[in-house]
Each structure stands twice: as C-alpha cells, then as structure tokens.
Amino acid sequence: MQQEVILAMLAKEPSHGYELRARLRQALGPLGDAMNDGHVYVTLTRLEKAGLVTSEQAAGLPDRPDRKVYGLTPAGQERVTGWLAEVSWPKPDLAEFHLKLIAAAAAGLADPLTIVDAQRRELLRRLRDAQRVALGEPDGSAAGLLLEGIVLRLQADLRWLEACERNWTPRKDRS
Amino acid sequence: MSDTGASVLRARGLRKEYGQGEGLVRAVDEVDLDVASGETVAVMGPSGCGKSTLLHLLGGLDRPTGGELWLAGQRLDQMGERALARLRRGAVGFVFQAFHLMDELTAVENVELPALLAGQPARAARRRASALLDRVGLADRAAFLPSALSGGQRQRVAIARALVSEPAVVLADEPTGNLDSQATVEVLRLFEDLHEAGQTLIIVTHDSRIAATADRLISMRDGAFIDETRLTGGSTGNLGSLAGLT
Numbered sequence: 551m552q553q554e555v556i557l558a559m560l561a562k563e564p565s566h567g568y569e570l571r572a573r574l575r576q577a578l579g580p581l582g583d584a585m586n587d588g589h590v591y592v593t594l595t596r597l598e599k600a601g602l603v604t605s606e607q608a609a610g611l612p613d614r615p616d617r618k619v620y621g622l623t624p625a626g627q628e629r630v631t632g633w634l635a636e637v638s639w640p641k642p643d644l645a646e647f648h649l650k651l652i653a654a655a656a657a658g659l660a661d662p663l664t665i666v667d668a669q670r671r672e673l674l675r676r677l678r679d680a681q682r683v684a685l686g687e688p689d690g691s692a693a694g695l696l697l698e699g700i701v702l703r704l705q706a707d708l709r710w711l712e713a714c715e716r717n718w719t720p721r722k723d724r725s
Numbered sequence: 726m727s728d729t730g731a732s733v734l735r736a737r738g739l740r741k742e743y744g745q746g747e748g749l750v751r752a753v754d755e756v757d758l759d760v761a762s763g764e765t766v767a768v769m770g771p772s773g774c775g776k777s778t779l780l781h782l783l784g785g786l787d788r789p790t791g792g793e794l795w796l797a798g799q800r801l802d803q804m805g806e807r808a809l810a811r812l813r814r815g816a817v818g819f820v821f822q823a824f825h826l827m828d829e830l831t832a833v834e835n836v837e838l839p840a841l842l843a844g845q846p847a848r849a850a851r852r853r854a855s856a857l858l859d860r861v862g863l864a865d866r867a868a869f870l871p872s873a874l875s876g877g878q879r880q881r882v883a884i885a886r887a888l889v890s891e892p893a894v895v896l897a898d899e900p901t902g903n904l905d906s907q908a909t910v911e912v913l914r915l916f917e918d919l920h921e922a923g924q925t926l927i928i929v930t931h932d933s934r935i936a937a938t939a940d941r942l943i944s945m946r947d948g949a950f951i952d953e954t955r956l957t958g959g960s961t962g963n964l965g966s967l968a969g970l971t
Contacts, residue, residue: 582965670944670954674937675956677933678937685914699968
C-alpha cells in the first residue's frame, strides 16, 4: 500500500498507530484481513524519517504498548494535498495478453482460444470469490463499495475476453 | 457437496435440428450432460449458440431431434405429451428473462398457480406460496400486481413460482437479462441461497456475475459444448491484490 494512504489518514487529526490500523480495517473489511499489522508501523517509521510525520510520546494506557501519537508535518500536509489532486488509475496489462495471443497464433504454439478459455476460467474464479465476499457485506458498508469495484473490473475484463474470442474464432476456422 | 449427489439430469447425444438439406441448422449438436443433485451449472456462449434451445430441451418445452434425455429418473425424449406436461409441472421450475408473470394475478396468486394446476388443495397451495414469497423477501408484496413491482421483485416472484412444486431442477434462461445492477444483485443473492439449500440449478446466461455463482461453467459454441470449467474448489486467495492492496 502506498505511504500516502497512511499519511492522508493522519490529515484529520494526530493518531495512534492502532487507530490507523482500525480505520483501515473498517474501510477494507474482509480485504484487510490479509494485511500485515506491522505494515502501518513500518510505514509510519519511514514517514517520520522522511520528515513527513512527527511523533510525540503520549500518556498511554497500560495495556497499549504503543504510546506514540503521530501527526503530519507541514511537508506531510503538502504531500497529502498533492496526492489527493493526483489522477492515478492502475493500468491493466492488456497489451501483454493481446501480444500473447498474437504470438501464440503466429508461431502455431497454442490455440488463442485455448488461452482465452484459460484466462476466462481464472477471471471467473476470482469473480466468484469477490462476489461471495461482496454478498456477505451488509448494505452500505465501505468494504462493499470496494468489492463492487473489483467485481465491475473483472466483469469488464471478461467482456474484453469475449471480444478476443470473437476476434480469434474466424481466424481459427480459416487455418 | 454436489459431487456426491445423484444425477438429476442426464443427456446423451442430444440434438435439435431445424430445416433440412442445405438449410439444416444444428441448434444443439450432440450434447452430453450430467447434472448432479444440488449442483449449479451455468451455460454461457454467444447469441445464437443454441443455449436457450438446449434449456428448452432439458425442461421438456421442446422435443429433441435425437439423443436421450433423463430427468429425475424418467426418460423424457420418448415420453407422451400428457406425461411430459405432468413431469414439466412437477419436476421442473422455469425462470425466464421476461419474467412471464400473469399481469392480472397478484404476486401470491402467480406463485400458487402451478401448484393449483397440479391439483394441490387451495389452502396448501396458498400456504406454500406465502412461505416462498417470504423466502424471496417479498412477504409484504403478496397482494401486489406485477405492474406494481420493480423488475427485480418481479423476477423474485417468478423464482418463487418456479419453486412452488419443489422441482428437481430449476432452469433459468437469462434471469438477469432485463435487470439493472441492483436487481441483479438481489437475484444473485437468491440463487446463492437456493444453491446453499441444495436446489439443482441450470442457468443459461450472458452475465458473468450469474455465471460466477455456478459450481460448473459450460461454454457453448455452434450448438456444442467446447469448454467446461469447475469454478468451485480452491480459492484464488488474495482478493486484496485485485484491489491494489499489495
């Protein structure tokens, strides 16, 4: 996960590491289960070294080993503002798959339709998993919205596979 | 688990042809299929690949040109019309893209209709219909006409109707084809529930979300099965990576 995510979570108010962790879990739901608990602390330490956050010892509770409260420095504040304004969207690697089909067909190494079918199987399994988890989320949960995004992207990939299938079907017949 | 169940539906060399000579079209071309009790099977394929025709053959709505077909232990392809109609009423539940509800009947009347036609006492039929509407989350809509229901609600009424005769198999033809994304999720949830309750389901669909609920996915092209995928067994594990978390 990007450092900026942790940084931005501190923009509201200075917080303990465990508070950040709890907020992440809330936002990610079941997807946060795989998250390494140490990740937040490692990131905070790095951010502190980079001068983007400062920490203060707080009068913590005896059962909380973690007594540091982290807050943004002006540089950290600036980074968060820049990050929020940034437009970044993960790019799916469609070109690799596209070129794989072309190379397979050209060399006669594999039937492109077999490759498409294998890819579809994999995507449908992921869709099944994502959907299972999504249906288990209560209406309006933050994690449900994230899962909906995963489902929609998988659906889009599957639609593109249909187009690949259509495209390669007649070529196969001609050969 | 579905793998251990007995075969509810079995087809061997199933064919459906239209026209003749040069114009002969093999809508369904030598299909072999076994569906285990409690299994959900999805059939996907481009328009005109024969998947709807196949579903009609499986449910006895249409007669095969050749091949053998068993449903709930009975051989369908040689059955007389009256016996076939009886089997269809009792052993098969249909769900269609366009719902096919009776406009002048209320939700509960639509659901109980097949039970009444099958000769069940009115009171028992009503009781069962009400229970099914409750199961699909529409107990409070029992007295509504279809025109007063949303698309998703209408399809849920249609699914309740398909279940009223406790069919051995439910056959669904593009059940989400006319639904928006929210209503699709309602129907998805319902199919997942049915699946968990052990209902055998065969779904013909374009919708990858519905297909992904299946245990097994069959791809069909030009009337024939070209690929079969078992979707169950083993999780892909890391959903987080799909969301960019790792």
